[in-house]
Amino acid sequence: MSAGREINELQNAIGYRFRDPDILSVALTHSSYANEMKGKIPGIRSNERLEFLGDAILEEIVTRHLFATYPEEGEGKLTLLRKALVCEETLADAARSISLGAYLFLGHGEELQGSRDLPSILSDAFEALIAAVRLDGGTEEAEKLIRRVVLSRGSGSVDYKTRLQQLVQQDGKEELSYRVIREDGPEHNKVFEVEALINSNSVGRGTGKSKRDAEQNAAREALSLFGIHL
DSSP: OOOHHHHHHHHHTTOOOOHHHHHHHHBBBBBHHHHTTTTSSOOOOOOOHHHHHHHHHHHHHHHHHHHHOOOOOOHHHHHHHHHHSHHHHHHHHHHHHGGGGGGGOOHHHHHHHHHGGOOHHHHHHHHHHHHHHHHHOHHHHHHHHHHHHTGOOOSSSHHHHHHHHHHHTSSSOOOOOEEEEEEOOGGGGHHHHHEEETTTTEEEEEEEESHHHHHHHHHHHHHHTTTOOO
């Protein structure tokens, strides 16, 4: 279903090579494509079942990681940390970091709507990818992928956007927003430039491989402008 070169590029990006490339193809197949290709590709399956399994694998591995990493924290804080790591936005950014959207099989309608960068589709595909790695290579390989692409983003890292929002809210009259001012590069390897705005006044700019990363960097620059270095 996909060119060997493309599959190899994705495998290089995730640091794992599949013994059964077919399971990777299933993980990359959105239901819209599977529905369109029924009758044309015998036995074609979407990634929905793999997504279901991947969701459970992800939550279990993230839970164990947080339990070991924060021995003094209670259930409430651990639940919040886990929620931040397994939410749709985080998983979509993780998928963007390996250009997962570029390898997906999408139906014609989804393609026309530009769904390769849609957070719900990216996050679901990333969970399906986790399951595919688990079934092909075992729990240890799935955990390596999660640690490399999700946990390396760091639940304990500084959230510059949240810190800037807290600062802005102290006044109550200010309004914080972000605006994409530039996108460069091919669809599967874009670089975004974003500016942070307070009451429509630019207070910082940042670049990143995803809009979220660019916003974080813009917020960090804005905080520096206000004399706050984190």
